[in-house]
Amino acid sequence: MRVSEIVQILDARIICGEHRTDYTIDVAFASDLMSDVLTLKNDHVLLITGLANMQTIRTAEMSDINCIVFARNKKAGKEMIALAEENDIILIECRYSMFKTCGLLYQAGVQPIY
Amino acid sequence: MEHHEFNIEGGDFSRAGYASSQVKKILKQMGVDVGIIKRTVVAAYEGEVNVVAHAYSGAMYVDINRDEVQIELRDEGPGIEDIEQAMQEGYSTASSAVREMGFGAGMGLSNMKKNADELHIESEPGKGTKVVIRMLLNTTTGD
Numbered sequence: 001m002r003v004s005e006i007v008q009i010l011d012a013r014i015i016c017g018e019h020r021t022d023y024t025i026d027v028a029f030a031s032d033l034m035s036d037v038l039t040l041k042n043d044h045v046l047l048i049t050g051l052a053n054m055q056t057i058r059t060a061e062m063s064d065i066n067c068i069v070f071a072r073n074k075k076a077g078k079e080m081i082a083l084a085e086e087n088d089i090i091l092i093e094c095r096y097s098m099f100k101t102c103g104l105l106y107q108a109g110v111q112p113i114y
Numbered sequence: 115m116e117h118h119e120f121n122i123e124g125g126d127f128s129r130a131g132y133a134s135s136q137v138k139k140i141l142k143q144m145g146v147d148v149g150i151i152k153r154t155v156v157a158a159y160e161g162e163v164n165v166v167a168h169a170y171s172g173a174m175y176v177d178i179n180r181d182e183v184q185i186e187l188r189d190e191g192p193g194i195e196d197i198e199q200a201m202q203e204g205y206s207t208a209s210s211a212v213r214e215m216g217f218g219a220g221m222g223l224s225n226m227k228k229n230a231d232e233l234h235i236e237s238e239p240g241k242g243t244k245v246v247i248r249m250l251l252n253t254t255t256g257d
Contacts, residue, residue: 032216033216033217033219034215034216034217035216035217035218035219035221035222035225036219036221037216038156038159038160038221038225039221039225039228051216053127053215053216054127054128054130054131055127055130055131055163055215055216055217056216058130058131058134058135058159059131059159059216061131061135061138062131062134062135062138062152062155062156062159063152063156064148064152079128
């Protein structure tokens with residue numbers, strides 16, 4: 001699924017990587033635990049999380065995750081956006097809960113990892 | 115042979131990951147296989163987060179040649195009393211501050227072991243810990 005579709009489905013806002021809405025994700029993973037994210041081996045993963053701090057971006061950087069949705073209205077700070085920009089990571093802010101975010105994307109055909 | 119050194123500040127979560135990020139950039143520039151880069155930097159980052167989470171100060175020493183990368187993390191800190199226990203998934207002594215950053219679930223060392231081609235841990239309780247991660251560059255083993 002393309003980033004542009006994700007944004008539309010979630011009625012969300014891209015706050016970093018606006019020019020890369022054609023980027024396509026294969027699967028999604030939802031977690032606030034970065035240790036879990038670091039165990040993933042898939043490519044083109046969408047990370048859905050309610051954890052908005054520098055380590056969220058660092059974890060994505062190390063795991064080659066290029067797109068993050070921040071659920072339940074969590075905001076990315078300036079430093080986070082700068083680091084995401086440096087690493088070509090798309091950041092999306094969404095007001096829906098993690099449950100609703102996952103539900104809508106799953107309904108639209110986004111596949112889970114496990 | 116390339117050698118790099120990075121300081122790691124204990125407790126400074128805003129900078130945790132900086133050293134691993136530099137390693138990733140270096141390996142990318144060398145044209146190393148992306149799968150090997152990912153395993154290397156995930157193991158390095160888990161180690162770096164451990165230093166930030168548990169130690170007072172530390173450093174990452176990186177040696178790279180054509181065939182392998184060796185990443186040594188050395189810290190001054192409480193050390194690990196029982197390494198075998200610390201390797202068990204789910205065992206953690208992390209503070210709530212560490213958990214708030216998305217870590218501290220007791221998965222770090224076992225994930226390092228899964229990603230590294232070789233992992234060696236030495237620790238002296240009350241003094242510090244030394245972790246050596248060795249990665250072979252000309253192979254795709256270790257899935």
